[in-house]
Amino acid sequence: MKLYIAEKPSLGRAIAAALPKPHKNHKTHIEVANGDVVSWCVGHILAQADPQDYDERFKKWSMETLPMLPQQWKLIPIARTRAQLTVLRHLVKQADTIIHAGDPDREGQLLVDEVIDYFNVSTAKKAKVKRLLISDLNLPAVKRSLNSLKNNQDFMPLSISALARSRADWLYGLNLTRAYTLQGQKQGYNNVLSVGRVQTPLLGLVVRREQAIANFISKxxxxxxxxxxxxxxxxxxxxxxxxxxxxxxxxxxxxxxxxxxxxxxxxxxxxxxxxxxxxxxxxxxxxxxxxxLKFLAFNLSSLQISAAKQFSMNAKLVLDVCQSLYEKHKLITYPRSDCRYLPKEQLKQAPAIINMLAGTKLPCHEQAKNADASIRSHVWNDKKITAHHAIIPTEKSPNNINLNSFEKNIYLLITRQYLAQFYPVxxxxxxxxxxxxxxxxxxxxxxxxxxxxxxxxxxxxxxxxxxxxxxxxxxxxxxxxxxxxxxxxxxxTSPPESFTDATLLAAMTGIARFVSDENIRKVLRYTDGLGTDATRAGIIDLLFKRNFLQRQGKKIVATDIGVALINALPVKATLPDMTAQWESVLTAIAEKNANYVSFMDPLISTITDMVTEASQQPFSGLPKVAFKPKRARRAKKKMTSNT
Structure with missing residues (x-):
């Protein structure tokens, strides 16, 4: 039996639709006519273990137990999806061949890989695992993907990169949050001082921008x-x-x-x-x-920036709309892409996509009628493709789909960017x-x-x-x-402008412009940034939820709490230099130009030094805040899942 493990139910059902019928549909999986089975994760169904799962001493927040450095990393089942994990364990045991069908990015690669590893699948069986890469949920595209399975071992660098990122977030977030929170308590700030590998430097960008505006003298x-x-x-x-x-x-x-x-x-x-x-x-x-043409096709970040500029849509909303266009309506390809190029193989579908768009009832029909499918822009570049390609429209027509205004706006942005590739100079x-x-x-x-x-x-x-x-x-x-x-x-002379959704995302994607260390800036590429295309929206949203950021019209500014936190932390923790360099190494791991050890060893050394620095930090600028035990416990519990 072949077992297909998709990242989520919608992808699993799209795969099953391309396999022999009739089907037996179950809540947790689908049996197809030839005896093969399609099942799925429900996003992450395993999580990094909590500190106390490694050592009971870690349950209490104490400087004496820092830094916490697991010798043998552990994953634990997420309670709400434990039943699905149990079903997958049974199916994996029965399967002769496993087909990895996670989303085509490094997080999707790790998500299914860690499930396979968690079940202790034999080395021989693991060596035969195939990789199914699907970026378009429509039936013809899924069938094409099923006919071009890859060897899953070829994608291990992606998985290792994601694993390194996950463990780095655990080490950095938990250790430094505990260290700085404990120091803050000495000054009467009895609340959690959340520190993250990405969120804190991002907050620092906003705080410093507002300080520059406040101190600006026009000449x-x-x-x-x-x-x-x-x-x-x-x-x-x-x-x-x-x-x-x-x-x-x-x-x-x-x-x-x-x-x-x-x-x-x-x-x-x-x-x-x-x-x-x-x-x-x-x-x-x-x-x-x-x-x-200077505009490549969209990846997620460039689409979010464009939507923020034209429609004042925040990053999280754009991502949610893209997921709907991809999973629900099947009108676009995989949206969490960090790539802006297209494979030459995709040119075969270009005439069909252009003709479909020319026949739509949306404004893009005129743009499509004037497109010339024989034109080749520099977006077609196989050497720039990793596990995914840029976001483009699928061959499915939107004519009989009732799109809301957000969906329509994002779809039209994507179609215009794609059609532009077929226009003359x-x-x-x-x-x-x-x-x-x-x-x-x-x-x-x-x-x-x-x-x-x-x-x-x-x-x-x-x-x-x-x-x-x-x-x-x-x-x-x-x-x-x-x-x-x-x-x-x-x-x-004009003061610098406050960040907006568009400019804050642009700052995250082109972080080298904000790096103060010249040597670090030299190793960063233009596309190296804070976070990934898939995580940036969530990180910005997280800072709002923690009341570190707020909106003033289109402006994004820091709250008093956010300013106090950045002013209290050592400068090193608030600058993007270190974390931007880490992102560069993570990308290098995914591209087989670096390895796990070369990333983790310096990271552990850096965190150890920063914990020591934190113990000497006076935090004199923090406000007095009464202790709120329930809220603090909830915040502590969330630390492991945030960056």
Whole structure:
């Protein structure tokens, strides 16, 4: 008998639908006509053991027992799914062949692998386990996946990476939460000080941003524009244009690090010098340019960022909507993907997907009608694919499905991003002009569109280039012009902006920008971040639930409790440097470029040092809080499952 173990019931039923009928449907599994069985986990059905399961001494929170470092890691059944675990144990024992059908990511890989390991499956039987990768729950896609089973051993690096992450969260979260909570109690703060490998640096980003805004002092800076015409008598507005002064090397002492002029008198002097003065074209270049599509297909984080910008949807809501589109409606592929590329094999389905979208009753039908399936963008790259690919629409039509407004908005974002891969390049003519007036250089640019291409799908993204409205006359190098007048423009430096759902997610995905240690920043790739695509929404949501973050309109700001916690903790625990580097190593493990020991050994050493540091932390800035034993016990119990 073959036993298929899916990650959740919906996936199990989709697999069974592609297997021989008739079926015998049970609450915990499905028997198919040829004797094979499909069963499932219900998400995680095993959890990391609590500290007291390792040693009774760990039941009491005490500095003397820290750090807690299990020598032999344990998993325990989750009470609410214990019955399903019992059924799986019986089925695994009966099975000749096991087919791993967890979700196609590192958490999905570990989830089923740890169940197989928990049952002590023999080495020989484990070596024969197959891997079924499904990112589309529609019947044709499931059948294709069933015909291309992989060897599960090939995916062990994914599982090891997830295992390392899980154990790191246990070690870091439990040890440091206990250490800092115990120190806080000495100052009268008798509540749990929750510390996490990801949540605390993320909270630190928000706190520091708000502190930067509060301490910001706006400063004026000045720009000079020259209003130019072809001649002194030229009155035709179409023959007039403006150019902006570029301060010379001698003026840099009066500028800030971004080249902005800070001394008003200098700018006023330039204006006075160029009024009603002759000008000459110092340099002019005209180039025919084209821009390939810069938008890859979505992974979860990029989709969440886009939805936050366009629809003000928070990350958790976007994930929930995606799960509905994937599991309930079967309209999109696997949503918890961290990949933005597509395999070349998927090109075979592209014409069918485009034709289906062209026949929908949604706005995407016009976009699909103008798509050209023969165009190949750089999204098609087999070398960039791991266990999953980017989120795209399936071949199933939404016409007979009643989508709510959230589902419709997310579906249209995904379809547009996919269809854009089949649009031509954007073409334009760019003119760069340099003019000399009274010894000073002034520049301007002009752009003339020649082929809209893929930009027709992204009108809002074209706003940045709309400032290039100069209509330049036909000019040549050495041509004499006239500066009718100079204009002084006073502007003011702006404070950094508070985080929003979109920018906080972007900060998590591109954390290297916020890393202070130059050496660590060098080892991080652009895509290395805090958390994973699948966990980021939950981490942000967790900080809100713990009352560390709050919303002010679209802004996300820290509460007084969140600020007090960050101010009380050692700086090392609140910066993303260390955890960002850990994420980089976890990714390297998944890609077979690092191993478990190379990650865990330095981690244990770091945690040991941080526990020692915590015992010396005064926490003088924490408020006095009365002890709430029931609430504290509940919070303690949750520590093992949070990052």
């Amino acid at each position: 004026p800076f000045y720009q000079v524009l020259a209003h130019l015409s072809l001649s002194q008598k030229q009155d035709n507005e179409n023959m007039c244009f403006t150019a902006k002064w570029q301060p010379s090397e001698a003026c840099q002492q009066y500028c800030d690090e971004e080249g902005r002029v800070l001394v008003k008198g200098l700018a006023e002097n330039v204006v006075a010098r160029i009024n009603n003065q002759p000008a000459i074209v110092e340099d002019i270049s005209i180039e025919q340019k084209q821009q390939n 954007y073409k334009y003519q760019q003119t760069k002009l340099t003019v000399k007036i009274a010894g000073g250089l002034f520049t301007t640019n002009a752009k003339v569109e020649q082929q809209k291409g893929w930009k027709v799908l992204f009108p809002s993204n074209d706003k940045a280039s709309q400032h290039e409205t100069n209509q330049l006359p036909v000019l040549k190098k050495g041509q004499h012009l006239h500066c009718k007048q100079g204009e002084l423009i006073e502007k003011h």
